Amino acid sequence: MSGRLVQRPGAPAGLVIRGARVLDPAAGIDHVGDLVIRDGRLGGRPDGLEVIDGTGKVVVPGLVDVHVHLRVPGREEAEDIATGTRAAAAGGFVTVLAMPNTEPVVDSAAILGSLLETGEREAAVRVGFYAAITTGQQGEGLTEHGDLADSGAVGLSDDGRPVTSARVMLRALQYQRAAGLPLVLHEEDPTLSGRGVMHEGAISTRLGLEGIPSVSESVQVARDCALAAYEDARIHICHVSAAETVEELRLAKARGVRVTAEVSPHHLCLTDAAVEPEVDPARFKMNPPLREPSDREALIAALVDGTIDCVATDHAPHAAQLKDAPFEEAPFGVIGLETAFASCFTHLVLPGLVPLEVLVRRMSSDPAVCLGIPVPTLADGAVADLALIDLEAVERVGEHPFHSKSTNCAFTGEELRGRVLLTVANGQVAHRRTA
Ligand SMILES: [Zn+2]
Ligand SMILES: [Zn+2]
Structure with a gap:
């Protein structure tokens, strides 16, 4: 049984996008022409449909984000x-796909049903x-995995x-094989993360802030890969x-463990140097934290070679009054849905670090496969599941x-x-940029 995806009902789209580059690397599609949505x-047939000028723009498969917080x-x-x-x-x-760390936690079929x-x-x-x-995300008793799978x-x-x-x-992991639901893991060893608020390194030392070491993440990933291998x-x-x-x-992956992984736009585009305490540093506070340039380079290389399978935003909205706190007290997390493509295009594709075709795959088909x-x-x-993007448009x-209720974005300013002009989701026009 696979998970349920829901969307409000709406009129089916009818449009012709004229003269755009139509790019779907996973399907081997890359040509300039007209795309009919009927x-x-x-x-x-294109007759009678509204025509949108796509000249100089690109149409890509709609993006998929397997990690957001909708609160x-x-x-x-x-x-x-x-x-x-x-x-x-x-x-x-x-x-x-929305995470269950809500209040209350989504740990029963009843709460899941009301969300759907x-x-x-x-x-x-x-x-x-x-x-x-686990019940209440307390890390102890398992939730009813079979029930939750049946409930969508x-x-x-x-x-x-x-x-x-x-x-x-x-x-x-034993239940995973029975219930079939993927286990999606936030990896850190709390005994190593401690009360850290940023990456442990030269900058945390200079700022006098408690650090979260990289090994806090990697030891837990090593553990869970070993356990996943043990249970297949x-x-x-x-x-x-x-x-x-x-x-x-x-x-x-080399030894055949069934593991996939995601990376966020902020970890791909930024480093802990952003935390220097001049302007509003809480915008750069997230868990896991922004790390060093060498980490960023490793993440980019892994995204390109497929060791990391996909991009996911970890969109984590926080009300302004919470984020307007001193760095050490501010909550972890940044929003990312509205800047994900443009941040990666600007920081990764334009400088030649990641080919556009790879970025499109890692943000659309690959996360869906994962x-x-x-x-x-x-x-x-x-x-029709697509986005029409103007790769020339610049925006501050x-x-x-x-559109998010929150504004805690690491890229503000x-x-x-790369501006998304049109999004058609599940056959319906979901977004149209007018100004
Ligand atoms: Zn997390
Ligand atoms: Zn998260």
Whole structure:
């Protein structure tokens, strides 16, 4: 049984995008021409349909984000399903998967069911929901994995915190094979992270801030790869941040462990140098933290060679009054849905670090494959799931208001290139940029 994805009902799109570069690397599609969307599907006759000029623009398969926080239930002042999926649509995303570290935690079929109902009424793009691995995300008793699978969970995760006990993780992996849901793991060893607030290195020392060492992540990833191998179970590693972790993944994949991994735009684009305490450093506080240039280089290389399978934003909205705190007290997390493509395009593709084709794959088809959800494609006859992007348009982040309820973005004030003009999600127009 695969996870349920829901979206509010809407009229099927009917459009012709004229003269755009149509680029779907996973399907081997790359040509300039017209793309017809009729009755929400790709292909068919263009007559009578509205025409959009795509000259000089690119159409890509809709982006997929397997790691967002929509803050429902319990923290609707920071985000809700309507605003979070609206932000997703504005960023070119057609499917997002939401984490269960809410208040209360999504650890029962009842809470999951009510979220799916809300999604059916409110979601601008497809949304799926993870349920917790352990009750209340307390790291002790397992939730009813079979029940949650039957009720439509897309996977299981205690994201926000690790499953500290190796024994509990082993049992979760045994259930994983039975229930079939992927385990999506936030990896850190809390005895190493301690009360750290940023990457442990020269800059944390200079600033006098407590550090989170890279090995806090990599030892836990090594442990879970070993346990997954032992149980022949499937795991997905969240937000890889450190070069040491890349090494562990490389070794695990080489010996056949069924592990996939994601990396966030902020870890790909920024380093701990951003935390220098001049302007609003809480914008750069997230867990795992921004690390050193050598880590960033390792993450980029791993994304290109496939050791890291996909990009995921870890979109983590926080109400402004919380983030406007001194660095040490501010909560961890940054929003990312609306800047994900432009930040990666500007910081990775334009300087020649990542080919555009690779970035598109790692943000659309590859994450969908990792989590076993429908893969967006531009193949003729498919449901229309796409984004039309102007790769020349430059914009200062924050000048155009965020659709998210929150504004805690690491890229605010930066000029980024690449503007999403149109998103068609599951055959419906989910976003159209007018100004
Ligand atoms: Zn996390
Ligand atoms: Zn997260």
